[in-house]
Amino acid sequence: MELTPALTLASPGTDQFSPARLLRTARLFASDPALPSLVDPDDEEARWVELDSSPEIQIWLLSWPAGTHNDWHDHGESVGAFQVISGTLLEQTSRNHRREFRTLIAGEGRSFEQNHLHHLANVRAGTALSVHVYAPRLTTTTRYEITPTGLQSVAADKAELDW
């Protein structure tokens, strides 16, 4: 008798993820009450834990102690979503050389299309936790710096260095 493999996130037919579907996935994972136990609450550096991964989708838990942030970055060819579990994250984006700010508190999230550039920071006291979902999985990201003429790419990294 041939055994049917269990359905997983990597099963055929689950390789197309819209941003809205990714946000639903992020919310589903973020509802796991065990997630805070996966990170050290006394850590002073931002950390990430891979919760699930396949070529089609990648799911990370990120912890953001107060004052931590990442660099401006894109997500290569991936679309994505993130959901704040606890604390507050400040997302910066840039539109027509004007920076836009979006504050996301626990229970809030957002999704984004390809070519989304942003900067995330925990600007409040206490550690923030968030779940981030990318499809397909991140391979490379590009970092950017703010210059007088706008955001300029400065380096392409392996995806683990930026989120």
Ligand SMILES: [Fe+2]
């Ligand atoms: Fe990101």
